[in-house]
Amino acid sequence: MNLTELDTPAALIDAAQMDRNIARMQSRMNALGVRLRPHVKTSKCLAVAQRQREAGAQGITVSTLKEAAQFFDAGFDDILYAVGIAAAKLGPVRALRERGCQLTIVVDSMAAAQAVVADGYHFEVMIEIDTDGHRAGVRPDEDRLITIGRTLHDGGAVLKGVMTHAGASYELNTTQALEAMAEQERSRCVHAAERLRAAGLPCPEVSVGSTPTALSARQLDGVTEVRAGVYVFNDLVMANVGVCGLDEIALSVLATVIGHQTEKGWALTDAGWMAMSRDRGTQAQALDYGYGAVCDASGAPIDGFIVSSANQEHGIVSWRDGAVCPDIAQRLPIGSQLRILPNHACATAAQFPTYAVFDANGGVTPWERFYGW
Ligand SMILES: Cc1ncc(COP(=O)(O)O)c(C=O)c1O
Known part of the structure; x- marks a missing residue:
């Protein structure tokens, strides 16, 4: 079959361009000395994620538990579910973990932290940090950051680290503003990690990322991994932001x-x-x-x-x-x-x-x- 024979409308992927997008992001992350954990919600497609993994990505980020289950069944076992956990979802998370999936969950409230420890299972958990006022998360300087960390740790959960997503970067369109946002995302998330460590709590992972900040960061000191999603395809919003043509x-x-x-x-x-x-x-x-x-x-x-x-x-x-x-x-x-x-x-x-x-x-x-x- 070729393109002219397709029924329209059809969603086309230009495989060569997608591979260039994957290579561009992976080589940037390699040069910055961090792991890339792609957000697979963009493609929700095994073949795309396999290409990202072949290029050097380590682990995946998902936005639904269905993605987690489907990707786990296809051989992806290191998965971050990067949407705040609801108590009702702990059962399915636990079921996936008991099947061998290294599935990490995210909290940004005391209520969620208490629900996680009340379950009695040793979940691996990250605390979401609000580094740009865009959406969810605990601000890096809030007292409750430490309280949430201590509740999780003392309650038997594995406190894996902190994560943030600088969604406010989509509103920018100059190199200078994008670089500043990338540095804000990095420095505020690292600061949150340092506060947890200073309080005697474990915080091995510092996970940041959006496509605009990942493609604009000049240095990622203190960061262990970057999550980026839409870079795999790019789109007109990213072109307007200025990170792709x-x-x-x-x-x-x-x-x-x-x-x-x-x-x-x-x-x-x-x-x-x-x-x-x-x-x-x-x-x-x-x-x-x-x-x-x-x-x-x-x-x-x-x-x-x-x-x-x-x-x-x-x-x-x-x-x-x-x-x-x-x-x-x-x-x-x-x-x-x-x-x-x-x-x-x-x-x-x-x-x-x-x-x-x-x-x-x-x-x-x-x-x-x-x-x-
Ligand atoms: C929590 C989280 N991490 C990472 C990303 C990836 O961002 P982008 O698609 O800009 O690369 C998203 C996207 O919405 C997200 O919600």
Whole structure:
């Protein structure tokens, strides 16, 4: 099978570009002297994670226990479940650990720490640190950091370390700001680890990471591992942040032109929001790509064209600036194929049960992905 024979919409992976993205991140982490624990929620795909492991990644990060179970069954046994644990999930975590999975969980509250120790099982636990005010975590200077650490340690849990995710880095777009955010993520997480150690508590691991900070850090002293996810595909949000070019985005949606509204300068495609996802992550950024950036069938961006609007199964392609393209029907004829670059690769990938992975020779292989919880 080759690309032109695929049913559209289809989620395409450019295997050569994905491999370059994997190699870029891995060589950066090697040079910075830290382990890379990729976040597999981006691809939710065994074949992708295997390529990351072959390139040198150690362990994986997951966002659901379903991912943990599926990857463990496929031979990944060092897994960090990087979403705060809920008491009701301790049973499934324990079941996976009793099958031999080295599954680590995360807490950021006394209530969660107490639930973990109340279970009576020796879970391995990390404390989540809030280094940027973006989402979850204990701030590095809070007294409760030590209380949570002591509750876990004295209660029989294995206090494995601290972890943080500088999600605020997605709002940046200059090298200077990204480097400063990477250093803030590093220094605040290391500070939390030092406080725990000074209190006599174990804290061997310091885990940080987001794609923008991982690709911007100048040094990672005191850090033991980095977690990055979206780098494997890249997307338009990352391009706007400034950590990749459009030509480094390995995931796209293959679409077919199905109609026109010539007086409005529109081409209609069969890739609506059901294919692209509802994620409008570039809306708040300097360059708003609507529901995606339009490329020709070979993957070359067609300057100025975006998916400006989307219904469930219709995408509306037009010029970004709102001007009417006078010859849209000639430029994008009915039946022609387009590749649409996604705002947010994790969200777009999640719309599809299978990837169509193509190689340099144009051959296409299906790769399954996990979905659900
Ligand atoms: C806890 C955690 N760690 C790491 C990552 C990876 O971030 P990115 O996809 O920017 O590489 C995420 C992404 O949301 C995350 O939630």
